[in-house]
Amino acid sequence: MSSSSNYSPEDCSEEENLQIQLDNDIYISDLEEDSIEAEQEEIIQSIHDLSFEEIIATNEENLAKNLKFTQQVKLSNKEADVWKFVDKQTRKCSQCPKIFEPTTSTSSIRIHLQHLHKLLLNNETTNIRINKHSVAVQAEKTQAILKWIILSLKPFKVVEEKAFHNMVQKLDPLYQIPTRKTIHNLIIEQFNQQRNLVKDYFNEFSNKVALTTDFWTSLKFENFMAITIHFIDNNWKLQHFVLDIFQFKGSHTGKNIADKIYDLLEEFGIKTKTIALTTDNAANMISAANYLQDKLILNNFNHYRCIAHILNLVVFAGLNLLEDSVKKLRKLIKTIRKSTKILEDLEQLAVLNEKTFLVPILDCKTRWNSTYQMIKRACLLYESINMLLIKHPSLNPYMPDIKDWQIYEDLVVLLELFNDATIELSSQTYPTIAHAQIILLALRNDLENKNFLLEEVVEAMLSKFIEYFNTITESLHISAFLDPRYKKLCFPDMTIEEILTPIRQKINQQPSLLVSKKVSSFYQKLKNTSQQAQIMDDEAHKYWLFAEADETIKLLDWWNTHTVEYPALSKLAHNYLCIQASSVPCEQLFSIAGQVINKSRNRLNSESARACLCLHSWLSTNI
Secondary structure, eight states, X not given: OOOOXXXXXXXXXXXXXXXXXXXXXXXXXXXXXXXXHHHHHHHHHHHHTSOHHHHHHSOOOOTTGGGSOSXXXXXXXXXXXXXXXXXXXXXXXSSSXXXXXXXXXXXXXXXXXXXXXXXXXXXXXXXXXXXXXXXXXXXXXXXXXXXXXXXXXXXXXXXXXXXHHHHHHHHOTTOOOOOHHHHHHHHHHHHHHHHHHHHHHHHTOOSOEEEEEEEEEOTTOOEEEEXXXXXXXXXXXXXXXXXXXXXXXXXXXXXXXXXXXXHHHHHHTOTTTEEEEXXXXXXXHHHHHHHHHHHTGGGTOEEEEOXXXXXXXXXXXXXXXGHHHHHHHHHHHHHHHHOHHHHHHHHHHHHXXXXXXXXXXXXXXXXXXXXXXXXXXXXXXXXXXXXXXXHOGGGGGGOOXXXXXXXXXHHHHHHHHHHHHHHHHTOSSSOHHHHHHHHHHHHHHHHHHSOOSOHHHHHHHHHHHHHHHHHHHHHTHHHHHTOTTTGGGSOTTOOHHHHHHHHHHHHHTOGGGTSOXXXXXXXXXXXXXXXXXXXXXXXHHHHHHHOOOOTTSOHHHHHHHSTTTSHHHHHHHHHHXXXXXXXXXXXXXXXXXXXXXXXXXXXXXXXXXXXXXXXHHHHHTTO
């Protein structure tokens, strides 16, 4: 039907006029929907165009205004009345053969009932104005969702899931949920902004920092290099977070690794502040550390080998001699775990004996501590496993003999020492480098003096231990000296002069700590005199003779309270006690990375993964 300019309602029948009115109503409804969609796009785009600083700076509007709506919605006080005359399921009018389309609005149905059947003539519609959130409030809530996605390691697509939409609709109907693409863009933007804040933080930071680094291969066979940073802040609190994790392309040579680390140090402005790098014992890592030492020769930069990795090598030197016995136990545990019936019977035995049910542990061959856990758990279950043989004779071929079980029991005692040491040296909440020397001395003492049945195993482990001991203890000298709890136990074979000389040398590199700036020029002329040696000797020797602390005292708290008494040594403590005894912080990061890049998120590109992992660390530590 045409709608020319000379159209007159009188020229049409009542039925045609009704159809025109229906068409107009649908047309107006479509215009309203288009207007709403355009308005939604406009407000979302306006949010995205703002930086986080601008959003935060925006004044929040009065909460009363947030209850108003920017779109007008026609609501009837008796909107449900139309279904009194139209079947809601079949959409058929009860007054005529008319069947409405599923997309037909209730307003159109109402017009049909009013004009053709003279029903609902007295119904009135009400206009209600409801308002979406202001830009600032919308952005604040989006930021909360971003933080939840990052810290909970959620995929970006979670914002497009129906269950998420339903939940948000119930919690806050006014909130406009961003798309997956928007979430991705905001995370990248926040990563770049937060990265600049980290750079600004270190520009004003005056103390030294220490690093750890390692490599990881993702599910997509992409190689990532991670670098964590550790330092003691001005409140004597040990801080740590991920400095960067990125896809490493090209050959993993020592030079390439060193170049990447050096570029990162320059970017963050910590080239002159980096005092140490802790890595595993891989040849390329040792080579990279040597390259860095050449570049940072004026910074007193040192390479520290991961002690947890060294202990790993020591333990495997012994386990390799017991490979047959370990294989027997591994087969037995694997057989038990494969059978649901056997596990149920094992649980029933625990109930009858009024004991907690312990599931047998199967080890990972490349991780000795998991082998230790497997053997320890098997020894605890020995009696129950023996009883299982009566009901399940199929286990008999896999059951180790009495001699093997004696080996397992002795091995548990031996490996427990190394397991405890590894746990102690893998923490990031206290200065592990200060514990390292005393732990290594205790392990050497146990290997040399304790009577173990596994003599050949102990000899093999001791030989491997001594191979690394002298090298790593030399690098631990300063940090061991700076621990007043154990310092007198850490240098059993050294004279006082041998102990104090390295400390004096380090203090000598910090002359500004010993005298005021007013006389510094005169001091420089005299720094090599005996008076200088005496000045240094006073503090170092005094500390060695008189500084003591109970084992329960927290090391950094002790130094915080003794800074005035030992100013030069406290500066050394500030710089050296942040060094990590192991590269475990990187391994812990890779554990999180495995949850970010997994089978359900295998399309996540390396830059997005980088942003998520760095932000996860920075937000967790409030950097």
